[in-house]
Amino acid sequence: MPVIEVDKLFKEYKTKNGEKKVALNGVSFDVHEGEVFGLLGPNGAGKTTTIKILSTLLLPTRGSASVLGIDVIRNGEQVRSQINFVYGGEKGVYGRLTAFEYLSYFCVLYRIPRKQQKLLIDELITMVGLEHAEGQQIYTYSKGMIQRLHIARSLINDPKVIFLDEPTIGLDPVGSKMLRELIKSLSKKGITFILTTHYMSEADELCDRIVFLKNGSMSSIGTPKQIKEECNDLNVFEATIQLFDQSGLENEELISVNDLQHITESYKTIKLEFKKNLDISELENVLKKYCQVIKIQRKEISLEDAYIYLMKDVE
Amino acid sequence: MNILSLIIKEFIYFTNLNNRIYQFILFVQPLVLLTIIHFMSVMKGIEITGPYIIATAIVSMWSYVLYSSGSSLIWQKWNDSLNLLIAAPVSLFQIVLSKMLSNSLIAFISLTLTLFYAKIIFSLNIGIAHLGTFIFTAIVLLVSLSVVGMFLAVVFTTVQEVYSFQNFILTPVILLSGIFIPVESLPFTFRIISYLLPMTWAVESIYSGLNETNDVFLLAGVSLGSSFIYLFILFFGIRRMEKIMKQSGSLGVV
Amino acid sequence: MLLQSRLSFTFLSFKALYSYNSLKLFIFFRFLDPFIHYLFFAMITTSIVGSEYLTYVILGNIAFYTGRELFQNFISIFRYERRFGTLSLNVAAPLPTFVILIKKSVVPLLDSLFIFIISVLMAYVMFDVSFSWQSFWLLCGAGVIMVFALFGAALLIAGISLLFSNVNLFVNLLFAGFQLLCGVNFPVSLLPDFLQNISNILPLTHSVELIRDIQAGQNERIYHLALAELSIGAVYFIIAILLIGLMEKYAKQTGRLFDNE
Numbered sequence: 001m002p003v004i005e006v007d008k009l010f011k012e013y014k015t016k017n018g019e020k021k022v023a024l025n026g027v028s029f030d031v032h033e034g035e036v037f038g039l040l041g042p043n044g045a046g047k048t049t050t051i052k053i054l055s056t057l058l059l060p061t062r063g064s065a066s067v068l069g070i071d072v073i074r075n076g077e078q079v080r081s082q083i084n085f086v087y088g089g090e091k092g093v094y095g096r097l098t099a100f101e102y103l104s105y106f107c108v109l110y111r112i113p114r115k116q117q118k119l120l121i122d123e124l125i126t127m128v129g130l131e132h133a134e135g136q137q138i139y140t141y142s143k144g145m146i147q148r149l150h151i152a153r154s155l156i157n158d159p160k161v162i163f164l165d166e167p168t169i170g171l172d173p174v175g176s177k178m179l180r181e182l183i184k185s186l187s188k189k190g191i192t193f194i195l196t197t198h199y200m201s202e203a204d205e206l207c208d209r210i211v212f213l214k215n216g217s218m219s220s221i222g223t224p225k226q227i228k229e230e231c232n233d234l235n236v237f238e239a240t241i242q243l244f245d246q247s248g249l250e251n252e253e254l255i256s257v258n259d260l261q262h263i264t265e266s267y268k269t270i271k272l273e274f275k276k277n278l279d280i281s282e283l284e285n286v287l288k289k290y291c292q293v294i295k296i297q298r299k300e301i302s303l304e305d306a307y308i309y310l311m312k313d314v315e
Numbered sequence: 316m317n318i319l320s321l322i323i324k325e326f327i328y329f330t331n332l333n334n335r336i337y338q339f340i341l342f343v344q345p346l347v348l349l350t351i352i353h354f355m356s357v358m359k360g361i362e363i364t365g366p367y368i369i370a371t372a373i374v375s376m377w378s379y380v381l382y383s384s385g386s387s388l389i390w391q392k393w394n395d396s397l398n399l400l401i402a403a404p405v406s407l408f409q410i411v412l413s414k415m416l417s418n419s420l421i422a423f424i425s426l427t428l429t430l431f432y433a434k435i436i437f438s439l440n441i442g443i444a445h446l447g448t449f450i451f452t453a454i455v456l457l458v459s460l461s462v463v464g465m466f467l468a469v470v471f472t473t474v475q476e477v478y479s480f481q482n483f484i485l486t487p488v489i490l491l492s493g494i495f496i497p498v499e500s501l502p503f504t505f506r507i508i509s510y511l512l513p514m515t516w517a518v519e520s521i522y523s524g525l526n527e528t529n530d531v532f533l534l535a536g537v538s539l540g541s542s543f544i545y546l547f548i549l550f551f552g553i554r555r556m557e558k559i560m561k562q563s564g565s566l567g568v569v
Numbered sequence: 570m571l572l573q574s575r576l577s578f579t580f581l582s583f584k585a586l587y588s589y590n591s592l593k594l595f596i597f598f599r600f601l602d603p604f605i606h607y608l609f610f611a612m613i614t615t616s617i618v619g620s621e622y623l624t625y626v627i628l629g630n631i632a633f634y635t636g637r638e639l640f641q642n643f644i645s646i647f648r649y650e651r652r653f654g655t656l657s658l659n660v661a662a663p664l665p666t667f668v669i670l671i672k673k674s675v676v677p678l679l680d681s682l683f684i685f686i687i688s689v690l691m692a693y694v695m696f697d698v699s700f701s702w703q704s705f706w707l708l709c710g711a712g713v714i715m716v717f718a719l720f721g722a723a724l725l726i727a728g729i730s731l732l733f734s735n736v737n738l739f740v741n742l743l744f745a746g747f748q749l750l751c752g753v754n755f756p757v758s759l760l761p762d763f764l765q766n767i768s769n770i771l772p773l774t775h776s777v778e779l780i781r782d783i784q785a786g787q788n789e790r791i792y793h794l795a796l797a798e799l800s801i802g803a804v805y806f807i808i809a810i811l812l813i814g815l816m817e818k819y820a821k822q823t824g825r826l827f828d829n830e
Contacts, residue, residue, distance in 0.1 A: 091654025094585030109662035335738035354755035495616040
């Protein structure tokens with residue numbers, strides 16, 4: 001049985017100007033135990049709305065959603081003790097408390113028996129690697145430390161499901177790698193994660209399955225591999241060139257240039273997409289009309305390429 | 316005429332009447348205070364006289380100057396626009412002076428509004444015998460308020476701790492400048508501080524004008540004189556502050 | 570007792586959210602600030618109506634100041650929670666919001682009682698407000714009743730304050746209203762009839778009278794006043810709980826209110 005079942009979820013808002021806005025437009029998916037499930041899409045696609053509904057903070061306009069078989073709309077209170085969530089950024093902490101105090105505070109909110117609290121907090125603090133700073137006030141923490149503290153907080157009630165809304169936003173590479181490793185090891189223990197992120201490489205590395213949301217609707221769902229395969233008709237190439245006819249290249253019907261970067265004054269790399277299924281030598285011949293080609297290679301499709309391809313018509 | 320155009324620009328661009336605290340201080344506070352003193356006088360069965368109405372107005376003027384002028388520079392520092400002012404060819408003194416004069420002009424609105432409320436809502440007799448003298452003494456008060464505002468702006472910017480406690484400056488200054496209680500009735504040490512405040516002399520000069528005594532212009536003269544002495548000190552103080560800021564890249568004077 | 574354990578919820582709430590948790594700030598805001606408030610009104614009173622009204626005005630202002638700080642503390646707690654982004658974490662926890670609110674209210678309630686007692690002593694020492702020892706204990710009792718009666722109104726006001734992006738004007742107008750309508754500086758009976766009707770259903774009005782009666786040694790009405798104040802307080806408390814429930818529901822439907830500022 002899936003851990004999370006989402007069926008035709010709709011959420012409509014009224015903006016401050018009184019306009020109606022559709023945040024979710026019939027989203028349906030299932031998530032299985034121990035999966036890391038990614039919700040990807042541009043800002044305003046409905047990722048956070050979905051997470052808020054599933055974590056009982058928001059009610060949908062229509063549709064149903066259940067977590068661990070419990071209806072989140074009708075029995076939100078029962079769900080709360082089995083789930084937890086982490087929002088990215090530095091908010092959600094009391095700067096004047098120490099990590100130990102902060103976690104004690106949430107132990108009360110999550111009704112952890114007093115006798116178990118100390119042992120549990122020590123264990124969590126060690127798990128997220130904050131034992132050296134547990135006595136320091138949180139306002140002295142780096143962003144990465146705050147994020148790890150949030151993970152520790154989210155584990156306080158031994159949740160079966162954790163929602164992560166852009167957990168690595170603003171973290172340095174070391175901090176985000178540490179967090180990713182933590183998520184991987186926890187998912188191996190059977191915790192189900194729902195993750196939103198704007199970092200495609202992160203989603204590729206962590207997620208077992210992904211759903212792409214676009215303007216509140218689902219655009220694709222599958223494993224990262226399946227999603228990339230969906231874009232197999234994409235002929236993406238990367239070339240290093242010395243350009244002599246830019247407008248000609250831009251107007252060429254057979255190719256479209258996705259990304260043009262200046263290496264030096266005269267040398268550039270371009271990422272381009274072939275509109276017909278031609279081979280690399282034919283592409284080189286087309287390009288030679290506008291530039292001298294130094295190097296050209298077919299690029300393996302990344303999740304980011306798939307994302308750009310699938311989201312290209314988003315306003 | 317540079318300073319005049321600066322004042323006009325300050326007045327138009329930086330007078331933020333959307334600020335909820337300013338709205339309260341300028342428009343509501345005079346009404347609240349007037350209502351309190353009106354009903355207090357009804358409780359005792361006496362009539363409110365001119366000086367008490369003026370006292371209420373001065374409290375509002377002083378509150379506005381304290382909260383607007385006092386914080387004007389420190390806000391620029393927090394918004395990172397103080398550096399831009401320091402870098403401008405116009406001296407910081409001129410900029411600060413224009414800010415304070417513009418704030419004092421707004422404080423003048425508070426005075427007018429209090430008199431308006433007193434007359435229209437409470438039908439009180441303000442009893443201004445010589446309008447010209449009253450306006451003159453009110454302007455003298457505004458000058459003294461501007462100077463005190465400038466002084467506070469500099470102190471708050473250099474010693475930020477004081478800024479956090481600006482509430483603690485409001486009432487003691489009202490007490491010391493003789494707005495409600497005559498300075499003569501204060502203990503000796505307090506009296507010395509009182510007479511060091513240019514506002515004290517301006518307040519006394521306003522009250523003398525209302526009571527039609529002879530020393531109005533003498534008191535106004537002392538107030539203006541002491542205001543200019545402070546202005547002179549401030550001129551060098553702000554120049555020094557500007558220099559320190561350019562040298563150290565910060566305002567960590569204290 | 571409540572603050573005994575350094576890890577008790579009450580202590581942690583205090584440490585996390587209370588502005589005055591250093592000794593310097595505590596002295597400034599719990600001794601100097603009330604003193605300056607009373608000084609201002611003592612000054613106006615002496616100047617306009619004479620010192621024979623000083624006791625009357627100071628006692629009214631003790632009640633007002635205590636109430637104002639109680640309201641202010643509740644407003645700050647709610648708004649800090651939202652600014653820190655912790656409001657939604659609290660709301661989403663399994664512990665019912667009502668229980669969390671009650672637990673968090675212990676410190677501001679005790680703090681207000683402390684302000685009240687300090688103010689009464691300050692009035693005795695600095696503003697010549699005289700009373701017997703027996704009256705002092707009765708005054709403390711009146712303080713407890715007042716703080717409890719204002720609790721509901723404080724919750725209500727703090728809840729409403731979340732609806733404002735800038736709360737300053739709302740708060741100042743509200744405090745001005747309490748100052749004018751609750752008989753703080755002059756008797757409610759001087760107000761027009763329709764305003765007197767409002768005064769009588771506001772918390773604080775009866776407390777002000779209660780405190781004045783106790784100080785004057787007139788104990789005939791005190792039980793009646795205490796009961797009236799507690800009843801009004803209970804009504805506000807019920808309204809506050811209903812409002813907070815509604816706000817929670819509204820927040821769940823719109824996604825607003827509990828989000829970061």
